[in-house]
Amino acid sequence: MSHGLGHKGHLLRVAGLYAAGAAAFFVLKAFFVPAGFGAYGHYRAGAIDDSRTRPIAFAGRAACVECHSDVPQAAKGGPHQAIRCEACHGPLAGHAADPTEKNAVRPDPKVLCARCHAANVARPARFPQVDVAEHSGGESCTTCHAAHNPKEPPAAAPPQGQRGGTK
Amino acid sequence: MIEGYVYPNEVELQWSILIVLYPYITGLVAGAFILASLERVFRVESVKPTYRLALLTALAFLLVAPLPLQLHLGHPERSLEMYLTPHTASAMAMFGFVYLWYLMAVLVLEIWLDYRKDIVRLAQTAAGPIRHVYRLMTLGSYDVSAAALRVDDRAGYVITLVGIPSAFLLHGYVGFIFGSVKANPWWSTPLMPIVFLFSAIVSGIATVMLLYMAVTRLRGRPIDMRCVDTIARYLFYAFIIDFSLEMLDLIHRIYEADESFHTLDFMVRTRLYFPHIVVQIVTGTLVPLVLLALTQLVKLAEGARRGTYATAGVLTLIGIFAMRWNVVIGGQLFSKSFLGYTTYKMQFATREGLLPAIALMILPFVILWVLVKLLPPWVDETAAERQAT
Amino acid sequence: MNPDRRDFLARSGKLLFLTGAAQIAFESVLRGEPEAAPNYRTTDHWWGMTIDVEKCIGCGNCVRACKEENDVPREPSCFRTWVERYHVPEGDIERPQVDSPNGGYDGFPERYRAGDGAKSFFVPKLCNHCAHSPCVQVCPVGATFESPDGVVLVDKKYCLGCRYCVQACPYGCRFIDPRTETVDKCSLCYHRITKGLTTACCEACPTDARVLGDLKNPKDPIHEFLRTHKVQVLKPQMATGSKAYYNGLDGSVR
Numbered sequence: 001m002s003h004g005l006g007h008k009g010h011l012l013r014v015a016g017l018y019a020a021g022a023a024a025f026f027v028l029k030a031f032f033v034p035a036g037f038g039a040y041g042h043y044r045a046g047a048i049d050d051s052r053t054r055p056i057a058f059a060g061r062a063a064c065v066e067c068h069s070d071v072p073q074a075a076k077g078g079p080h081q082a083i084r085c086e087a088c089h090g091p092l093a094g095h096a097a098d099p100t101e102k103n104a105v106r107p108d109p110k111v112l113c114a115r116c117h118a119a120n121v122a123r124p125a126r127f128p129q130v131d132v133a134e135h136s137g138g139e140s141c142t143t144c145h146a147a148h149n150p151k152e153p154p155a156a157a158p159p160q161g162q163r164g165g166t167k
Numbered sequence: 168m169i170e171g172y173v174y175p176n177e178v179e180l181q182w183s184i185l186i187v188l189y190p191y192i193t194g195l196v197a198g199a200f201i202l203a204s205l206e207r208v209f210r211v212e213s214v215k216p217t218y219r220l221a222l223l224t225a226l227a228f229l230l231v232a233p234l235p236l237q238l239h240l241g242h243p244e245r246s247l248e249m250y251l252t253p254h255t256a257s258a259m260a261m262f263g264f265v266y267l268w269y270l271m272a273v274l275v276l277e278i279w280l281d282y283r284k285d286i287v288r289l290a291q292t293a294a295g296p297i298r299h300v301y302r303l304m305t306l307g308s309y310d311v312s313a314a315a316l317r318v319d320d321r322a323g324y325v326i327t328l329v330g331i332p333s334a335f336l337l338h339g340y341v342g343f344i345f346g347s348v349k350a351n352p353w354w355s356t357p358l359m360p361i362v363f364l365f366s367a368i369v370s371g372i373a374t375v376m377l378l379y380m381a382v383t384r385l386r387g388r389p390i391d392m393r394c395v396d397t398i399a400r401y402l403f404y405a406f407i408i409d410f411s412l413e414m415l416d417l418i419h420r421i422y423e424a425d426e427s428f429h430t431l432d433f434m435v436r437t438r439l440y441f442p443h444i445v446v447q448i449v450t451g452t453l454v455p456l457v458l459l460a461l462t463q464l465v466k467l468a469e470g471a472r473r474g475t476y477a478t479a480g481v482l483t484l485i486g487i488f489a490m491r492w493n494v495v496i497g498g499q500l501f502s503k504s505f506l507g508y509t510t511y512k513m514q515f516a517t518r519e520g521l522l523p524a525i526a527l528m529i530l531p532f533v534i535l536w537v538l539v540k541l542l543p544p545w546v547d548e549t550a551a552e553r554q555a556t
Numbered sequence: 557m558n559p560d561r562r563d564f565l566a567r568s569g570k571l572l573f574l575t576g577a578a579q580i581a582f583e584s585v586l587r588g589e590p591e592a593a594p595n596y597r598t599t600d601h602w603w604g605m606t607i608d609v610e611k612c613i614g615c616g617n618c619v620r621a622c623k624e625e626n627d628v629p630r631e632p633s634c635f636r637t638w639v640e641r642y643h644v645p646e647g648d649i650e651r652p653q654v655d656s657p658n659g660g661y662d663g664f665p666e667r668y669r670a671g672d673g674a675k676s677f678f679v680p681k682l683c684n685h686c687a688h689s690p691c692v693q694v695c696p697v698g699a700t701f702e703s704p705d706g707v708v709l710v711d712k713k714y715c716l717g718c719r720y721c722v723q724a725c726p727y728g729c730r731f732i733d734p735r736t737e738t739v740d741k742c743s744l745c746y747h748r749i750t751k752g753l754t755t756a757c758c759e760a761c762p763t764d765a766r767v768l769g770d771l772k773n774p775k776d777p778i779h780e781f782l783r784t785h786k787v788q789v790l791k792p793q794m795a796t797g798s799k800a801y802y803n804g805l806d807g808s809v810r
Contacts, residue, residue, distance in 0.1 A: 007315035010283070010308035011322060014276065017306065021271075025250070033251050034714070042254050043701035047711035048598070051703075054747035057625040058759045087617055087760045091624045116615045116762055121668045122641050122676035123613045127763075172640075172654035172810075174681075174728030178633040181719040181732070241717015241737030248697040248716060259720050260696035349794055350690060350726035503728050504810035506654055 057091035060084070064092065067099065071148055078149030079128070088112055088147075109141040171507025180499045180511050183519040185235035187495045188527055190341045190363065191488055192232045197338035197364070198371010199225040200274070200330060205401065207327040213397040219544035220382065221375045222278050227535035229270055235527055238518055258344045269337045273330040279304070280323040282542050287311045300541070338367040345494060352427035353498040358416050365409035370487040372402045373480040378535075380477060386545070392469055396462075399476050402483070403459040410452055413490075430505040438500050438508060443493045451486015455479040596750045598704040602772040603744055604799030605758070606781050607680055609806070611765035614639055614678035616660040621760035623661070625745060634731045635659040636742040637682040637757055642808055646673045649808035679802075679809055680766060682757070683708060683729040683742035684790065687797030691721035691730060700739065706771075706799060707744045715739050726794045744768075771799075 036045030064085040065072055075081040086092055094102040119129040141147075146154045169178065203221035205211040237243040250267075253260035279286070287309050290301035339360035345351075346359025376398045383390045420428060435443050458479040462472055496511050514520040622628060622637045639660030643653040657664060660678075668676055685708045686692075692700055692708060699715035702708050715738035722730045722739060733740040745755035753759070754768045761767075769778025781787075781803070788805040789798035802809075 007310055007312060007318050009310060010306060010315065011318065013306040013308055014279070018271070028247075029251050032247065037252055037698070040704055041701055042252070042256075042698040044698070044711055044714055047701070047709060047714065048703055050711065050713065051707075051709045051743055051746040052750050054626075056748060056751075056753070058621065058748075058753075058756050060753050060759065082764065083762045084759055086621075087762045091621070091756075115617070115663055116613055118663075118666075120614065120664060120666050121670050122643070122664065122678055124610060124677075127613055172656070175633045175635045175638050175656055175659045176722075176728050176731040181722045236718075239718075241719075241732065242715065245697075245714070245716045248699075248714065252698050254696055254698050256693050257696045257720070259694065259718065263696070344720075348690075348694070348724050350724055499723075503726060504654065506652070506810060 056093045058086045059091075059093040059096035060086075063096040066096075074146065074152075074155075075148040078151050080148055080150060109147065110136075113141040113145075168510050169507060170509075171502070172504055173502035173507040173509050174504055177499075177502050178509055180496070180509070182495055182499060183239065183511075184492075184496075184513055184521065184524045185239045185519050185527075187488075187491045188235045188524055189232060190338075190367075190495070191370070191491045192228050192235070192527075192531070193341055194338055194363065194367030194487065194491070195371050195374050196225045196229045196232065196269075196274075197334040197367040198369065198373075199228070199375050200334045200371070201368055202372050202375050202398065202401070204327050204331050204334075207324065208331065211397065213391075213393045216391050216394045217375050217379045217398065219281065219542075220379055220539075222274070222281065223538045223542065223544065224375055224378060224531075224535060225371075226274055226278060227531040227538055229266075229274060230534055231527060231531045232266070234530070235524070238523055238527075258340065258347055262340050262344065265333075265336055265340050269330075269333050273326060273333050277323055277326045277330060278542070280319045280326070283319055284311050284316060285542065297541075335364060339364045345498070350503060351498050352425075353431055353501070354494065356416060358412060362409070362412045362416065365405060365412060366487050366490050368405045369402065369409050370484055372398060372405060373483040373487075376402065376476060377480040377484075380473065382539075390473065392472070395476060396472070399459060399462060399472075399479070402479070403456070403463060406452070406456055406459065406483070410456060413452075427505055430501050434497065434501045434508060438510075439493060439497050442489050443497065447486050447489035447493055451482055451489050455482045455486065458482075600772060601705040601749075601770050603685065603706045603749060604769045604771055604778065604801065605682070605685075605744070605755075606767050606769055606778055606787070606801045606803065608765045608767075608785075609677055609679055609802055609804035609809075611763045612639070612678040612680055613763055613765075614641060614660060614664045615762060616663045617760040617762060618680060618757035618766060619659050619661045621756040622742070625748075625756035626743070628740070629733055629735060632734070633659075634733065634740070636729075636740070637680065639664075640679045640681060640809075641676065642679060642806065643668050643674050643676045644806065644808045646675075649806065652808040652810075654810070675806075677804075677806065679805070680757075681727065681729065681790075682800060683744070684727055684796065684798035684800040685742075685744060687799060688795065690724045690726065690794070690796060694720045694724040696720065703746070707746050707749075708741075709743055709746060710739050710741060712736055712738045712740070726791050726796065727798075769801075 034044045034046070037043070039045035040048070061084045068085075071085070072081070075083075088107055089104060090107070092104055095104045114132045117129050118132050123129055136143075142154050144153065146152045199221045202214065203218050203225070206214050206218045237246060240246060249260050249263045253263060255261065283305075286301055286304045288311075290298060290305050290309070293301055342360030342363030345354040345363075346356055348354050376395060379398075380390055380395065420431070455478075458475050461467070462475050467475065499509075500511065501508050516522045616639060618637055619635070619639060623630070626636055628634055628636050637659075638656055640654055640656045641660075641664050645651070645653070655664075655667075660680075664678075668674070685702075685706060687702070687706065689702060689708050692702055695701075696718060697714060697716060699711045700708065700721055701711070712733075717732065717737045717739065719732065719739070722732070730739055730741045732738070745753075745757075748755060749768065755766075758766045758768045767777070767781070769781070770776045771778060778801075782801060785803040787801040787803050789796075789801060790805075790809070791798075
């Protein structure tokens, strides 16, 4: 066919085909590589925003104290003063955003307190821990210990699952 | 199920039998190609009867190679990302390009150049709709003059020359994908690419040898013993190197006895005993080596040699599969805490189960059958024979 | 058009638009979207964590808090963070007995006796957010990466689920989320720390065994901590540039 090319014509056709393939690949690349890829490194820049997009479950102590300012007062000077509220009360961002609609549930002391204070050989020796059954005789821990300051006896009339906030 | 302590996220294995299949298949490709190149580049005349068959075998397996990976991926529809945004630091990403290079710039091109004369002839003479396929394959050029064929021959030679390091790269890379993972002491060794490569060569040569013997029998033709004897000899040499490398790795580990040694040693003695010691080492390496050595040292009759080669070949293929199994699965059976072990629960009819694995191992032979029909490796012989009768 | 009317229309349009925008912005705050912290600049921060093994009591608060905050699947075994208990027989740091029942989610039932000559302690584990992360290195497509502020994140919209990164992590902190078929792992509560909150695990820790640290902030207590404690990282021989600094890490810890 192309004798002018000295019988290499078929090789040129192959080369042409491959060049077309390579060109198609670059076109594909332009279309399909997501926007922002490579802006900060070898990844999609939007992935950073994606990672920041997530609802918050734990509000943080500052949010709780806004309404429940009596608690830090009660805990002051006691061994629990530095513990953050949701460590025991669970995630409460929903409650913080809408206290009337999303009520917090008071944890059961018998379950909650044992989580940290049940005697366990692997716990640091100086950490306060007891054989729970022996120590409590089956009573709830808050019978003798105020939850927020366990060195104190419990308040006279502990609120029974009602609104504890001041707002 | 779990013995000792494994990190909570390590309980289930990440890479299944499909990931065992993948290096096995690419290994067969590399090995088959290297056998083919023995004739083309190193002018080992005696293996010429297997040249085209080896190339077609390599192509059939190479086409199937990505399939176990696709089945394994959590999002196969995103697999194009490896080509669009490859992470150059990742061996896996770069392998995509090595694969593409090997398929398009080496294998397909070499097959096309070697078959071009037949393709042009078939494009002009074939009957039925298949003729259109051949016409497409000619790329519009019907020049099969002596000069053009010389060009083809020269080009094919260059491609094979480039193809040998490409085949080494193809499978050595798979070895590097494992060997570069510092977190896993069973995998992490500089020997891994080389061990993978030589076991690939061994499995590829054995496959072509077995296929040649089987297909020739099916065609009712006499098996060219000079050819098979040569192939078996190369198999023997490659196997000695492969075995030496694996023993070197083993001895090194036992001697140095680093922090991972006791956990790996325990694993090989217990959970991996059957696949590693019994299947891979004894049945899959020592027995074939002894059989092949026998054929080199003792003068056996043709029939006995054929039987010995066939047995050795089959055992070799089983042994090399076991080697891939022991690397991939073995590397995940022990915890990175070096304090415990988990189990591989292979399922049957799930996406990554035994059934798809079996299907994927059968598929290359189906493709090979189609390729052999499309591009017969022995068309010259049959035409000549037809003329003779 | 009359200039006053045009002006009125423009102002009311703006007001309507802004009210609408404010509504959307407020909802985005509730949803936890980036607009809520527009002043956060990634280059101002370099995040890490300090873990004081001597303070950990194995209560499992961190494991539970993380699962709540990050919606981590309960099945199969998937943990962004977990706690291990070590029981080291006397003089045998090479063969400790380690357990982590359900990652420490329900705490640790007692199984050892006091006075058996061994020492026991708890070790919380999480993604170490390595500065030279092997998981980032092996990802074929760039679906996992280290953010400019030092947090190793996963792009769930881009991940193929090839699991190479799971193999490459020396610490076993990555897993496949069966719901998305992509990889998942501790994100250092990126959605929280970029708003000035601390991570869920640190928030819930009753003994301050885990404390988030910002190495680029000169006032952050992490600097004092690193100066005054003998700290180690896990598997230092892997040279991963781990940013989880442990105080009191025994030689038996894996």
